[in-house]
Amino acid sequence: MPVHRLTPLLCLLSIWRILTTVSGHPHVGPCQLIQRTALCNNRKLSSVPEGLPENTEELQLNYNDILTLQNKSLLRYPSLTTLSLACNSLKKLESNTFQDSKWLVSLNLANNNLNSSYQESSLALKRLPALRFLDLSENGLEDDMVSTLLQNVTSIEYLNLSGNLLRRLDETSFRDLHHLKELDLQRNLMFEIDGAFDSNPNLRRLNLAFNYLPCLTDFHMTNLVVLNASHNFIEWFISRQDLNETFQLETLDLSDNKLIFFPFLPSQNKLRNLYLSHNTLRFYEHLSDNATLPNSSTTVEFYNLDKDLHNVTAQLWDDSLHGDISALEILDLRGNKVEYFPQGFIRKMPILSRLHMSTNCLETLNFTSENFSCSLYELDVSNNHLNLISADNHTLAALGNLTYFNLSRNNLKMIPSGLFSSLSNIRSVDLSYNNIGVCLKKTATFTNTLSDCVNWQNIVSLRQLHVMGCSLQTIPASAFAGLSLTHLELSNNPGVIMRDSLRSLSETLQYLGLGNTQIQNLDFSAFRNLKSLNLSKNSLSQIPRSLQSVDLKVLDLSDNNLSSIPLGQAHVLASKLQTVFLTGNPFNCCQAEWFRTFDATKTVTLVARSEIQCKDIFQTHRIKDSQRFSCQEASESMLWYILLLVPIFLSFGGMAIVAFLAFKPKLLKKSFKKKYLKPTSY
Template sequence: MPVHGLLPILLCFLPVWRSLTPAWSHPHSSQCQLVLRMAICSNGELSSVPARLPDNIEELQLNYNAIQTLKDASLSRYPSLNTLGLACNKLEKLESKTFEGLKLLESLNLASNNLYIGYQETGLALKKLSRLRVLDLSENKLDDEMVVALLQNLTSIEYLNLSGNLLQRLDEASFRDLHQLRELDLQRNIMFEIDGAFDSTPRLQRLNLAFNYLPCLTNFHMSQLVVLNASHNNLEWFISRQDLNDTFQLDTLDLSNNNLLFFPFLPSRSRLRYLYLSHNAIRFYERFADDATLQNSSATVEFYNLKTQAANVTARLWDDGLHGDISSLEMLDLRENQMDYFPDGFIQKMPNLSRLRMCTNCLDSLNLTSEQFSSSLYELDVSNNRLSQVSADEGTLASLGNLTYFNLSLNDLEKVPVRLFSSLRSIRSVDVSYNNIDLCFPGEAEIDTHSSTCVEWSNIGSLRQLYLKGSNLKTVPTSAFTGLSLTHLELSDNPGLILQESIEPLSRTLQHLGLGNTHMQDFDFSHFQSLKSLNISKNSLERLPSSLLNLNLRVLDLRDNRLSTIPSGQAGVLALSLQTVFLSGNPFNCCQIEWFRTLEAAETVTMVDRSVIECEDLFLITHRVAHPQSVQCIDERGESIVWYILLFVSGCLFAVVILAFVVLAARPQMLPKSIKKNYLSIRLSDTL
């Protein structure tokens, strides 16, 4: 067949051949890496779009370059593009015909540029993208007016990122064309008002308003929203519409780090599962109305200027209807508020509650029986409150069969129910640190059948982690931990603690042991072959316990002891297994820091406080071990240069004295003459 007869057939196969040809066979810029149909041209100091890439690429990444203007037709060679990344360039504008011919582009990243300069022409360019679904305009110094211009007619957008801009106020015009919008990120702007901005976004499900300056969120009626993050604002109120019959789809609501004074007024019909309210000023006020000592007190509050509300609202401070539906809550985070009690029935309204975090509040008592926690409760944290007592009957404790993590630390507890922990059949972690609860000797807890000043921990089969820091413990009974399979035991900050043989039953299972600030001097760790983490800080240790060398430790805390050095052999053994070590606060000898070089040379060891580890030289001058300067040390033969200097000087002085005696002995007449001469000169000066 003649060649011209084959030409039409070859042309027919050309598109197939092009799709099968590997990307590396095309000429392309040296700054780019081609992977299948993706071109990665980031970090290449490019000032324009590369023109010699394969024309069938579907993704082009041009992030971290120096492109200032995206010119007309600069992308027309790549009609198959569906993803384009231009983040962290110097883009000031996109010319109006930049995207002509790009009918398939769905994802565009323009983050961290200077689009505020040429936003009007950039807006004209974006209008050509009829299939655009993902758009990132974050950190471009855009204000309210600029955003409106950029988003006109982008009806296909589903994900929009406007974080880190200069938005102050949103209204009906802000997103009026974004009918398909599902996720919107507005965090880290300077917004202080939102007025009807989301009325045109009926499909919006995820909204991030964090790190702004919003004073309140009222008339909340976005029933389709699934996730709302309004943390780190200045919110004093969150009030949802109470007159809507729709069931709100809200699953997660984050109002943490605000100025909320009241529990939020949630929708009357809700599926809310996760509610984050930490770092506010929330408390309940109904007790104030019942306090006869407070004159003119009231159990109602009035809300004014609610805009769309026909009239002002007056409601009880604790009203089940106004505060909404919390029956689906699984997580309630109320850390660092001002709550001093739970209103009657509050806990009962959350039958599915599995995590309650109440640390750093003002609770003075906890009655597990009257509160009626659900059997779903998995985590209960009431640490750092003012608890003086915990009450519970055996039936209540038996019903809490799912409770696994219980934190009562940093309270004022002196008594607890006798079987508070032994009746919790799933309990794995208990923290009663910094209370005045002692360890029971055999039979001691049975003296009082209701409450006791001590706790008996033995034979709690499910318990794995026990924290008893700062509990004024003096002696640990021999049988204290029998029948336990603890992996974590924390006994630090109990000065003068006598352990005896009480923790040896844990030798097979214990992985973390805290004995910091217990005044321990010597301890045989050789039995604890499973130990991975050990804290023996603040114990005035002058040498490293030799029994540590038999362990396979990963973490070792030796801070604030009296170690002058660590023998090289010991440091070498530790370096074989250690991953993290703390060493600051020891008076190390600058002339014996071979251990530091050994640990520093071990690539697997991290000295967390490396920059602040100090040592002293022979003149008691302090140096940083990592950068010792002008340190006088002992030479290789074990003799100090300083001693040589002192010996030389003293020898010279001795020689001078001997020489003087020899001279005077040889010429004894010189001594009287010199004395007489000095005497006469003194008398003459006195006479004058």
């Protein structure tokens, strides 16, 4: 996985101690003592406490109100090796603060305001001959401030400058840090790093993530092992091609940039992990054919790469420029615009174990011609435009290590027969959202024939199968015979007929997805090992009683037609469940005892609890607001009272009108005459 934060182990330990509550240790004033460590965090201190033991080696003063570290502050503690003052609004280190701190190795000054008096603070840092770990992150520091603070601090090996205001680095920025091994510069405003690391031959880990770098050219840091340049605006990565040295680079993270071309890697390197996800990268081998595009150029020109280099012209696909990728184990190309693999590209990675190609533009996948590595463990080509897979038995037999295969969200309608049964160690297959069915009868096992369905029987290594949204209509009773599936996802196949196909999995199944399948009656009592069940979007009016005998931990009943849950059933489920989804059901507010049962059980999490709604006789409420419900004590519907009262009111109204007219007969006669006894026109 890409590493976006390079924090020294000592800093991680310090943070752990800040967050961990320690009890059973002696207190000296506001501080807590653990052997030779004094924990004085979050005590509203305005200065360094004076009453601590003189042999204190570690002093934690994070989250206090210290604005100035005075000259005399640390004189009582000459044995200090670790000092942490993070989050203090600290503005200044007086020049003689560390005059007697010759053993101080680690200094954490993160999240302060050292930009206010950085000149005097720099004088204090010069008095630390043993300092190896320095954290100056989030101090509002600019380029010249950092250069001043780090001047002549030659012993530093681990430096954190993340979260500052650095814009441009040059050869003077770190020129005195000859022992520097790890440097964190993420989350600054950098757009240029011209020769900034030429004076740091021991630098091994460099984090440049979340900046504004437009390119990385003339890369010649031969001793660097990890480079994280993710989340920038990099369009080109070009390494120095004229060096005979072997680059020690093992991990290169260029994800979330604007790369157009595959990076121009060193011709000799040890690169194992290459992360290129979420760029605009594609291959241009097809442009070399001038017959296809007679007016196109097959070269690209680079100008002003360096003051000592002339202009460079390179072929769009030149193996010497793209460097050595023979040691790659992980290649992440997710979220790019790759339409195909150049000829021989996959073959150049003989020990590749993980290839992530989701969300690209691949149309074909040819196992035979690509010659995938026998070390391949994980292959993800989901969310592409695949409509054809080519394979033969010999090629697939060589993929004995392939365990995870994701083909979801493509345009597949036919696949080679026996594709998955030929993979001897396959454990997880995702075919979701393709138009591939489950074979009703046994099919050929030869991969040179195509089929619109898959025969899943007797693939003994398979444990997880996802066929969500595949327009499945019928799953035969023997579909999963000989399998030991633990996870089966069948959701979003509305109306699918299963014909007892799940019975053979009752002993092994742990997760079952049946959301939006229109399922109504299914006996779950035999699924003794089932832990997670998705029954969402099925118009269920009641929870299957058979679930009471299953030791479920997660149950999704969202978007059904549940008006209530019987109290007895609620008690049984609440005693077993850990997570339950119930939003999107038309619950009756007047029958909400089940909710109070779940709510009172502290071991159950009601997901989106505040969004679960119910209706009473007047309106819709959030079910947690039980004091607002309008319900009758006897649980009778108000409709019956309305139907009873309406005739009574009508009767009284009619009697009132008759009585009124009886006492005013002339008014009735006058009204009758006015309306009906009108004079004629002749």
